Amino acid sequence: MATEAVLLGRGQEAQYLQLALGNRHGLIAGATGTGKTITLQVMAEGFSRAGVPVFCADIKGDLAGLSQTGSPNPKVESRAAELGETDFAYEATPVILLDLFGRQGHPVRATVAEMGPLLLARLLELNEVQEGVLNIAFKLADDEGLLLLDFKDLQAILAYVAERADDLSSRYGHVSKATIGTIQRRLLGIEQQGGEPFFGEPALELGDLMLLAPDGRGAVSILAADELVRSPRLYATFLLWLLSELFEQLPEVGDLAKPKLVFFFDEAHLLFNDAPKALIDKIEQVVRLVRSKGVGVYFVTQSPQDLPSSVLGQLGNRVQHALRAFTPTDQKAVRVAAETFRPNPAFKTADVIGEMGVGEALVSMLQPGGVPAIVDRAKILPPRSRMGAITAEERKALIERSPLKDKYDQPVDRDSAFERLNARTTSVEEPSPREVPSAPTRSNDPWGGAFRRSQPTASAPAQASAPAPAARRTAAAPPPVQGGSILDDILGGGGGRRQSAGEALVKSLARSVGSQVGRQIVRGVLGSIMKR
Structure with missing residues (x-):
């Protein structure tokens, strides 16, 4: 089961997220302080161990703890054993730090045309x-x-x-x-x-979000967003741009044994606040269609009613932490959350939502065949990595030893x-x-050049994609290179190849070819679906 699914916790039964259904999207909901971030961390670790790259935004600054080994704690170990995690061991996850402002990670850019x-x-x-x-x-x-x-x-x-x-x-x-x-x-x-x-420029290449570590684990790209979220429109627009780029650039692959990338959209309500209907319709289309590109999208928010029903209906894997019903609006949110689950005869879902403690959640994952499981009240596994923020020195070391340095x-x-x-x-x-x-040169790739681009599984090869719209990027995946352990990669060593200035110019010109021939630019979230 471990190679086919990610264990999330245990209630009446063990709760697994099936990797083959990981691209059917999901929801992590709950009031502040009920454990959403820990659930996201456990999911990210599980996907990474299964060889699935992950992208997530770090709103509070504590998700970067994924990069550090967890501290020994008898209570954590006892809970993991109680919930059926027989191979539990403290370990760091391969992490790449990103930051739109370039202060807490590698700078992330997009051209105006894109x-x-x-x-x-x-x-x-x-x-x-x-x-x-x-x-x-x-x-x-x-x-x-x-x-x-x-x-x-x-x-x-x-x-x-x-x-x-x-x-x-x-x-x-x-x-x-x-x-x-x-x-x-x-x-x-x-x-x-x-x-x-x-x-x-240089603009972000999507292939750099889909790296695999030498031991086969997926890299977790973490966007520092504690400052960015203070500009909510910039935050939501960037994540929506990134999601639309994935939709537009990745080839159709159908159903894979596991996703090519899992995308966590934290504070998801910011995406839909005051959004015009035309934009919401296009978001719904992108979410629906990006599944066939091998990408799973997981929205993280306080209440399911933060999302439009057209989007909520596409989220098959659901984790609902506690909601507090102090006002009529809160009570309505509880009812909405309860109605999104397949009922369990053992308890009344609406009552349980208000009773659960920290680290507990109502869980309903898609089962083989795509059928939602009966909702179960479960305790969520503890993460193997650090539960908390990292120091400035640890952050600096990660950036210095990053494969994207x-x-x-x-x-x-x-x-x-x-x-x-x-x-x-x-x-x-x-x-x-x-x-x-010319870009700065360096003699060594700190992660040994061993990280490689994630590829579709042999059982479901990528299909040929249509020509990219104007100003779009294409990047060839480098061949796999053998390397040492992931901790060696995190802590240094090795050598590798970087993109030359000439190659950067050629790629930049390729991005802009649409402008040279006078084609109308149709970009961003619309992408190719605007022409449908």
Whole structure:
């Protein structure tokens, strides 16, 4: 069973999450302080041990404890034995730290072109008219071969649209300078919130979220989000962009023996707060269709009613921690949570939801064949890694010894819309492209070059995918390289190959090929499904 499922805990029966059904998505819900984070940690460890890479956001700063071996504790060991974990042992999980701001992990970036007008409109809280003008800016950039890569490119194209407002109105539709001014002020707000560094190059390659350790365990990519969540729209927009990128770039694989990646979406209610119906419909489509790409999405929130029913109905693996019913609204949330489970004749689900203690949960996992199990009141296993935050020194050591060290650390600023438009105001001659700065070099890959890209199982090979839309990335998976133990990898050693500056330029040009041929850019969460 251990090779086919992840043990989560035990109630009347042992509760397993079937790996073959891990891409059927899931929900972890419960009030603050009831144990959601520990459940997420146990799930992440279980998927990692099964060879499934994991991505999650660290809202409170304690999920990074996955990277450290747990401290011996007789109570923890006794509980693990009681719940049937016969091979329980304290161990660290292979972890890669990421951070949009680049302070607590490797910087994460996306180009403006990849983010696309729909998600940018969501981030900037634009209305339909303002979003339409933003679409015109993107179309103009396509038509004139202007690359939209970083924040100043977006600012430059908006200024260019305002300058040519009268001319563009006859070609693309009405463009108001006042509307442009509103968008520019919203951009200023994002800049003041610290969001500017997110836009640029080198952009994140999805393959780096699907690494396997030398012993076959999946790497857990942890996004530092304790600061990011203070800008909830930026947080939700980034995770939605990442999810849509997975949908758009990964090939169809059907049902695998285990997922290619599990994606935990913490504070999931932020994704749907004040979202227009059109965006919710597209989110529902992405969640439904990304399953066939081998990706499992697990939403983490306080109550199931935080999610639209169209999304909630797609979540087959469910863990519900306690909810407190102090108000009529709370009581309604309890009833909604109880109604999402298949009833157990041994107890009344709605009553149990308010009675459970910390570390207890109502669990209903999909069984072989995809049938939801009868809900069970279970105690959740303790994690093998540290339950708590890591020190600044431990974080620094992880970053220094990461397989992604130096790959994303230095931004690349190449010739794009800002430079081209700025040059037009100073010279009649077309400027020649600037040389791409070389990335820093290093002699050794701290994790021994042994981490490799996760691949589909032999029983369900990846199918050929359709041509990628404009400004999309493709990356070939490097061949497997043998290495030492995961603790050796975490603690150092070895050598490997990095992407050269020339390769970075070629990939960047490939991302922007749509702009060069004048194709309309349709990006972000819409991706290819906008054309359906």
